Amino acid sequence: MLYNKTKIFFFIFLFNTVFTQIVINEFMASNDSTIADNYGEFDDWLELANNTLSPVNLYGWYISDNDSEPLKYQFSDSLYILPDSILLLWADNDIDQGINHLNFKLDSEGEEIVLTDPNQILIDSVYFDQLATDFSYGRYPDFIGDWGTMNNSSPGELNFPHDNNQYTDAISLTPNPGLYEEGIYVSNSTDLNGIDVYYTMDGSIPDTNSNPFSEPIHLTESTVLRVIALEPGLLPSRVRTFHYLINTNYNLPIVALAIEPDNLPIGDQEYNLHVSYFDKFGELGFNTDAGIEQHGSEAPQRSFRIEFKSEYGSPHIDYLVFPNRSYTRYKRLILRNASNDRFPSDGSDNRTHLRDGIIHNVYSQLYPNGGYSSFQSVHLYINNSYWGIYHLRERQDRFYIEELFGYDDVDLLERAMGYPDYRNAIEGDWDNYDELEIFIENEDMSLPDNFEVLKNNIYYEEFLDYWILEIFMGNFDWLVNNMKFFRPTSGEDKWRWLLWDTDHGLGRDHYQEGIYWGNVETDYLSWSTGLQGPRVGEGEYNKVIRAILRNDEGRIYFINRFADLLNTTYSNENLLSVFDSLVALVSDDIGYHAERWSANTLFWDNGLNEVRDYIIHRPAHIINHIINKFQLGSAYSITLEVPDTYNGSIIINSIQINDFPWTGIYFGDTPIKIKANPYQEVQNYSWENIGAISRPLNIESLYCDTIFRIIDNQLSVNTNNLISENYFLHQNYPNPFNSITQISYNLPEKSFVDISIYDLLGQKVRTLINGEHSAGFITLPWNSKDDFDQSLSSGIYIYIIQAGDFRETKKMVLLK
Template sequence: MNISGAIACSLLLTAILFFPAPYSAQTGVFINEFMASNGFTLADEDGDFEDWIELYNHSDDTVTVEGYYLSDSDSNPYQWRFPSVSMAPRSFLLVFASGKNRTEGELHTNFKISSEGEPLLLSDPDGNLLDHIPPASLGRDLSYGRLPDGGADFETFERPSPGAPNLPNFELSLTWSHPSGFYDDTLSLEVIVPGENEIEIYFTINGDLPGSDDSLLLSSIELLPTEVLENNPIIEIPTNSSSSPPWYRWRPPGDDLPRAHVVRAAGFKDGEPVTDVLTGTFFVGSEYFTHLELPVFSLVLEEGDLFDHYRGLFVPGNSYDENPWEGAWSGGNFHKRGREWERETHLFYFDEAFEKQLDQKTGIRIHGGGSRSMPSKSIRLYARSYYGEDRIRHDFFEEGPNEYHRLLLRNSGQDFVRTMYIDGLTHLIVAPMGFEQQRYRPAILFINGAYWGLINIRDRIDKYYFQSHLGVDEDHLDLLEFGGFTIVEGERDDYLEMMEYVRNHSLEEEMHFRMVEEWMDVENFIDYYIAKMFIATYDWPGNNIRFWRDRSENGKWRWVYFDNDDALADLYFNPYNHLMDSTNNPWPNPLWSTELFRNLMESEIFRSRFVNAINRHLADTFDPERTISLAIETANSLRTEMSHHIERWGFPESVDQWEQFNMEVLEFLGSRSCVFLEMSKEFFGEDYQFDSLGYCISYVKDEANENSIQLMPNPTRNHLHVVADIPLSIQSYTIVNAAGKQISQKRVTHSSETGEKYKVDVSGLAPGWYLLELVLNKGMREYFPFVKTD
């Protein structure tokens, strides 16, 4: 250091150590508050949550701060210069410490503040140091500043107040006389105030934050059994537009729905809050609660955050008024995204044993694409330190990570009007294939005490998922969607380079296929495509497709399995035609979306591996005995609750219709292996060896006689009725199980006219999938899959 530099540094340190307060006091302008890790406190005009610094003019005069300087460096106090700005007496001035360096509109410095702690300096145009804040290490969404404003004492604030007077931290904490949970009869709920503090308690019962103009608590709150209460009026608010198509248009709820009590209370003194808000959820007395078989979520939040015309997440609102078709399917506030459309909620979670497992604040946003227009919305939960806890910590699923930055309460997407479990079931089916996928568990949701029906607890596929499940650092994650057109995280150059190579080299040549193998996990790609093809996903691969890699030396592209709400429906959907189509349909299989698959199919190595994988998965993963067992178990888990869910939403039309949808799923799973096997044989030809499936025999679709003979009911518990709309003569029947083993055989003599039934007793069979072989007159054979249930 030269002599002049040493002298300057010495003078600066002297000023910092001995003279900051007097000069600040003369000018009246102080650094009053700052935040060094802004997770969710205040967004700038770009929607970014940047560090910020607040100045306060403590004087009675207007002060012009043009030419003043802000800095985070003792050795360089003149880092950022103020433009022409004046501060009125007793006013605040906010500056974002973002590094964006803006002096028009919102003010942004050319530096950021380290949350680990570094000094902040304010200097006047003559270089005089006006204020100096020593380094302070701060957690996320905590601020540090003076109390009172402009005073000499500093505090860390749990309630940051950028651009407004600093707020003291609450020293009092209220508690309930009874914890949130389930109670048999009327509950007298009290609020316990520590010590002998003389404060007034105000409360609300609709989810709103209490204020001094709400109900004053004089003694206790009587919570009556919920069966004597009327429905919460919020369930009468339509959650999509009246112009929505009838198949998913909001329907009025029934009259006899479960309900919970939600209570919020806060302490006030002289009209000002002196405690944080206390929130509780109480299930009282209803017979319904004694028969719960699923876990329960309760969300408590400001009613306007969901239903206000301008800011409500659940309603068409002003967004629909301005542009009715802005979003997929229909416009509405529920199609809005980003942090400005995140709302604070209090989250409770009770397990099947009625034990409270979660009681914390989180953020919520609407999740999904077109399914945002469904009457019931998918909800994305956000854990942030801003809300108190930076994780949602609970073991919702029996294996895997149990801490979440994000968690989904999903409405089952398009399947909301059908079964409420299709996508979750497909994830259970393909679990052995080792994909990056979303775990599934059903639950019941209450919002502000109102019954909101069934939801699906799911993982959220984002950077935190890859970090917690696979240990991939977010700085090394490349996550893309829609053929690499959209970057979710990281970079896309490597993927685009691979696709350029694929376009310009014939993969018939082994050397070029081997080169592509260096880029992508081919085995994962094969399994992923077989899974999507087997379940008959139509709105893909030009939609709902994501792939990722760890940006490391050995990182390869892998495909993420998600969003299969329209699956397990079209038994005869031919995925080979879908994926090899070269007509360039705009949706759902444009050429760009099938390009990689079509080119890989040119490789003999790839085709052989594909066939081998089909044989393996048809014998194991997609074995009807396994898949049908999973489907029956999944439907059974919802059966008790489904009548209430239908009463709430009107979808499906009835429990009987839901049971019919269940039967169609079982029919699909019972027959899809055989159908997919035949399609695969036809596509690959005789040069490839496919393993036979004993239960298939020669079961193929007979277009001419598709509806001439039917089994009713199917699934069944005790008996099958063979019904024909043509004269029918049966000589014998054989029942074969999913493993191809003959279970029973019987010779019969049955002749009937049109519409007469023949009864087959299956009461002695174990639950599962079976094939009924009928030998008709002249030795003609017909094969019919059926499902035996408990």
């Protein structure tokens, strides 16, 4: 691998001029007590080895813990490695302690070490997974041997062999682990030939005091078998674990755990266990030893965090756990119990076990490769006991971010309960994010330049979609909790928010400060964008959204984007489709779960009905919340129609419409953009009574329900009003009208426009516009009031447009 060459160094060595490959020989990524440096500190360390007959000066060489940044540290002083010798370096990120101290630390969770010569040519590298404390990873034989874990590390000295012990080969059983409809006989499928085999059936690790496996075992119920083999003169084999699930009749996949019974119940410390995953057809997906600990708070059905580590077995799994993700490598997974939406829960009839999954599935429609936690419902067995329905989830940590977004060094931050000021730095620190918040709080965000700074530092549109989702779904457990966001520490990318833990949404019952937060009418828009109320902190915890809404562009985009989503993703049709699909996945199996936890499924049905009602009625209340928050006049329908011959779509604001006729709800006092997107020649099509479809329609405001219709000119009888490249003043609509009408016009180019309204005596009563406007189709509302905001009487009125040299007059009738 050759990196871009920027310099060529010529070295005159003290002894001889040499051109050699020195190698990485051994390292330790978690040093607790093995060796201290010259400051008495137990830091990470690594060895470089010189297997030649000449000394090598490291001056100008590079070493790094990141293969995407191979030139991270350059040796800027003469540092020699003598022939056939080893040099010990300290990876402590403290170069002030001497020339053998590097500017990075090693990650015991796994990363890489890269060695590059002065010509920026890669010389050696090693990639490693998680290492236990005080275990090193090294070559044997030194310099040229294979890599392996060193039980006896040897910093600065020749390496010991990786392993001098011989183990008995592991055995196999027949039939294979899996799902069976009836009882089976399990036998050993390996030629024993004097080998003793021992087994357990309770999840414990077998030893020579366990049951001897001397004849087939008859299983009539779900059982975990753990076996070892022992050949005379050798050490016992590794433990093998076999899950046999009998007469289950489930529709969901199954996760089966085997763990020492003495380690139950699983608590906050990490325990070793074996995990197997069987898909819904009963096929084994993956099985390996791993670490497990409790995730979240204690509960009868508690959640668990599973971590795949080399000290237990595989450092990761490689399996398509979540079909909606393109990657298959996972370091950590969560077995989640639905948390605050857990069914059953203290007799509540409001729980569904599905709220969080529904919300994350909806968000995945907007961002299929975005920052949400994928969702797979499963049945869980711990040893031989059934534990009900869980949800297998992605854990949002640095491994998740690296896999999904490609960054391995990030500031991953979290607003979370239990931390000072609700600030938790999962990775990195808050410094860069704090700078952004200081800027947006102290600068005038109505100014375009300042607003651009904000937009350039966050995924602006994605952030607003995230915020809109939380508002629509009515998630109270937010703002100071369950809010995660990250950015690469290098600053090469923007801040991005991650969706996590939305169990309190979709009408989950919760009372606080006299407010029922599960009410479909509760105004989460005002709460989450304001300065008052619980968890807002007088605006401390919603600075970014408030900064956006202080800018006209930001406010208009937010309103229109909310309307776009109400008309598409958050429509009853779409949300109920997501809801019904997830309910269908678990409905046939929920009875097993209810029986396990002594629950009444009528409570589950009631919770589902409440979520369904919430979905159906929420949009109407959201519309009122938007009108009230932004003091808008009202909401009106826009209908888009096209002829059968039209082959194309129509873009309205941020969404593309492909099926017609289509109707959506939008807000008055808010500019709207509509653009035809034909897939064929456009000469034959026009907007009815407006003009050519080649230009976008810029509607300044809606004041009534409106139809925008594309017509086929070859099929249309009346085309007198259809123009494409000329100035044009349209007849107001409706006409006659009662209090409100719309006046539209076409501008072929940017122009200074004056539109004024006169009574029959020739007196000017109202100026609608007197200023410059860009080209396009423009609609202006008139509320039948004069320039002094006084209502006018019924009668005939004249409106005149003057745009450059173009002037035209039309009449309209006001009836009251």
